[in-house]
Amino acid sequence: MITVLFFAQLREQLACEEATLAAGSVAVAADLVPALIAANPQWAEVLQSRPWLLSVNQAMAKPVTTINDGDEVALFPPVTGG
Amino acid sequence: MITVLFFAQLREQLACEEATLAAGSVAVAADLVPALIAANPQWAEVLQSRPWLLSVNQAMAKPVTTINDGDEVALFPPVTGG
């Protein structure tokens, strides 16, 4: 099982803080948005509205970053701290 | 009359904090060291040992900066504050 967290306006727009995906439904980071949309078609518009940043196990990820069973993945807008 | 102040190692090497020159003995900043040596030959070695910085009326001066009667001139080594 893969845990997916959402933050900031993405969390608000989906009205969801945390979702899960079945192990094996994603291999790399680039698979995440299509897999989320397949499992939750009502999220398609929001998830495709702009590119989101993605972390795997609390480190910023690239499209080719591998996702394994048990990983914690997060999707969020560009950061604005400081 | 022109007041001449010395600072830091120059003050120590000349063993002098302040000297005066007759009005008219210098026209521009470049005249100052020759005029001081003419008036105080024992200062020649120290004054010629290296280039010194020069201010006229508390502003950094260039060789062409004019010196007038009543001005306060200062000679000193490169600054090292901060």
Next chain:
Amino acid sequence: MTDVVEHDLVQVQQEDFSLAEHYARLEQLAGNTGAVVFFIGKVRAESEVDPVQALELEHYPAMTEKSLSRLVAEARERWSLDAITIVHRVGKLAVGAQIVLVAVSSRHRDEAFLAARFLMDNLKTRAPFWKKEHRASGARWVAAREQDDVAAAQWFSQ
């Protein structure tokens, strides 16, 4: 609270922080420190018409200190530094409130200035914080500034 190396401190907290206390910490660690640079970021009202009344700071707790500690480690690879402090607040902050403190001490001023700037530029683009502005007219998430991406990218272009 994470001690990154003995002399470094990374903290994410709701409470306010004291510049004087963080300076005292650096003073205790001073080996042959000749230069200390502090950066403090604060909540701005932004405009007189419909000013920001409060700023809400969300973060990704499991990732935040990891990201900041990574930035500290990168700064230490680039420069010879005595001590580094990063404190970042989260939660709801009033106008004028302190948001972030970055402090760097080093032998000479060049390293301290560069490292403080590096940490702020990269914190703004790589640490998982998000700001939401509350105004009389409503709340809105702050958009990332393109300038911040440019500022951060220049550290890696050489």
Next chain:
Amino acid sequence: MTDVVEHDLVQVQQEDFSLAEHYARLEQLAGNTGAVVFFIGKVRAESEVDPVQALELEHYPAMTEKSLSRLVAEARERWSLDAITIVHRVGKLAVGAQIVLVAVSSRHRDEAFLAARFLMDNLKTRAPFWKKEHRASGARWVAAREQDDVAAAQWFSQ
């Protein structure tokens, strides 16, 4: 004590200064301040063999505040700044003692970092202060660092 403009402060003094007090002054003046940068310079021991025991700071009183006020005015011409503080100590200072404080507040961090750096680089080469190191082996005047000239010159090369 010279008020350069309403929001600026230039002070040359023997007494120590308090970072917290100078921060409080900036806080009172904060209009729409989003960024505050402090630089503090301190007396270094320099080496373990024959360390510096004290630093003596001489200056040219009639010229010092004029020079510093001119730097403040030049910084204000270059950047949009909220408030500037420069405090420089003179007299005999122990190892670890504070020598100089430069503080700049502004809307965004870029201006505050650049102006603080500009003020320090130019203070080091254009303000009439001279340092004499006292060590067990004797006293000697500190030589100007060529690096400081380079750092100051780059502000005028563009």
